[in-house]
Amino acid sequence: MRGRNPFDGKPQMTLRDVAEAAGVSEMTVSRVLRQRGDVSDKTRQRVFDAARTLGYVPNKIAGALASNRVNLVGVIIPSLSNMVFPDVLSGIGDVLDATPLQPVVGTSKYDIAHEEHVIYEMLSWRPSGLIVAGLEHNDAARAMLANAGIPVVEVMDVDGDPVAAAVGIHHRKAGRRMAEEILARGYRRIGYLGSRAQGDFRAQKRLAGLEEGLAAAGLTLADRCYYDGRSGFATGRAMTNEILTRTPDLDFLYYNSDVNAAGGLLYGLERGLDIPGTVGIAGFNGFDLLDGMPMRIATMDSRRTDIGRRAAELIAANALTDEVVELEPVFLPGQTVRAI
């Protein structure tokens, strides 16, 4: 007899069991359970009853192999702890809920080599589509994505060279745009506060964009400050303290994330800084969790949910395109920058 996995608790119930109980063929059971093809009401009822009493749960593995159809969409994001990505997932879910497709999430941990591994694992389940955060992949990953033979969408960022379709904002432009807003409001001594993580390409692009924007006005960044580890209020405070101690005459602080900016805001208010008069503050992302801070922080809505939605729509439409959808981030001045 065929070896059974020693881990198996109990024998698997099969279509055949249901068929026998209902006194019909396996095929009929299959048709009833998938609501495909015509089956008489009487038979259908018998089959349903049999399946229900037996507690039959179909084996999708077998079904997928036979039909060559897997209603899963792989979604690969760097991390779930960063609030950015759950928002993207929620957009994806909104769209896929109306289809038979189901998202399956994997995390790359901001590590390109690990990402390659996750992509490989995902593809080996033959999903109906793949959504991958970011444009930065190693060659092996790019090759897999290019040859996957299923719709692939790179999300978040369109500032680079997509392998496939892409939906996102242009982070460099977002940085430039922020520079313009800052300068238009009369700030001149600008500091940047962000993560040291090599894997956060999008923040790096925003920084590059910011510097471009400043350069266009003949300015350079007055100082910058980096942190390791997680973002948070404490992180924002610590960085702010560090950069203002080192360069006290800064008149603007641009943070990689709203969460850190919020920490900076709290720090500044406690020190009695005149915000936005003496020092302006801006973050990035537009987290509504932070509504209710002492001041609304200037930020840029990164369109996360929309990005998820648009990506999912491309997958649901089975679009094997390499279309690039660039969404416009929305600048939200809040109360931490001077009025124009």
Add this chain to the structure above:
Amino acid sequence: MRGRNPFDGKPQMTLRDVAEAAGVSEMTVSRVLRQRGDVSDKTRQRVFDAARTLGYVPNKIAGALASNRVNLVGVIIPSLSNMVFPDVLSGIGDVLDATPLQPVVGTSKYDIAHEEHVIYEMLSWRPSGLIVAGLEHNDAARAMLANAGIPVVEVMDVDGDPVAAAVGIHHRKAGRRMAEEILARGYRRIGYLGSRAQGDFRAQKRLAGLEEGLAAAGLTLADRCYYDGRSGFATGRAMTNEILTRTPDLDFLYYNSDVNAAGGLLYGLERGLDIPGTVGIAGFNGFDLLDGMPMRIATMDSRRTDIGRRAAELIAANALTDEVVELEPVFLPGQTVRAI
């Protein structure tokens, strides 16, 4: 010829293709690719080369069907937007990373009927284990979990009647414990601020525990205030304003979540309330994101990462037990309650 899925981009590459290219049998290729059984170095190399040049990606569907082994662990949680659950996932990941198992996440949206559906979908992929948040399931779901034939662990909560193994804290006890801490610090007019959501059983249990604890001292809750929608600073502020307007003599505010408590804290500080003198504040969860608030909020660490870890360990050990692991939440007084 066999019908091909019209969605397929290109024909699937199979073991046979690699076998032909390498001039060996399919079995040999299979052995090489799974690093199982002895294969000569020369053959191994030929196979690797062939697989790599062809860009072969194994079909796990077929492999799983043949081997009756699926290295996936289903994880079903209410939502990803609530920061609680990513923390649990990260604990699960820590443990599973050292095994061949991979977590697959599904969300029940705080809806028991939808949860049943998600459990069914998960089980139909024949995972090696299932981790489900909460003890509250409908009968169909309970039946599925009980008969899954794989290790099943219910996480977060042990206050109820687990179908299978359970790892969590006892939320009613946590509420009682909080009542004791509050009373021991001399507060007497206590208000509760939490979600109206029916699906948040654990917060409801904490509230029940709080009331029990107060009752034990001959007290009752002085007021309560509920919100719809998402937690956040703005939500915390609004609730706090509402409850203090209605019942100005409250001397303690117990929130369902740290995030709302933080909003309440900001509100209170702005109004010049003496915290913790006149009014004490406590939340729940122990989110370290909030480190760096103007005051450290009193809270109870819900042991989320540990819960994830312990649950994953049970799954990894293939434990078909109904063991209940009760972890102790840790009370963190912070600065928003009076010293004892």
Add this chain to the structure above:
DNA sequence: CTGAAAGCGCTAACAT
């Protein structure tokens, strides 16, 4: 409306 046959791509078990 229902059934029988064939086979999806892979791996267990048994050769050799």
Add this chain to the structure above:
DNA sequence: ATGTTAGCGCTTTCAG
């Protein structure tokens, strides 16, 4: 160290 055979549980296809 490598090959051969059978079959996992389901769905496609074709026959009635």
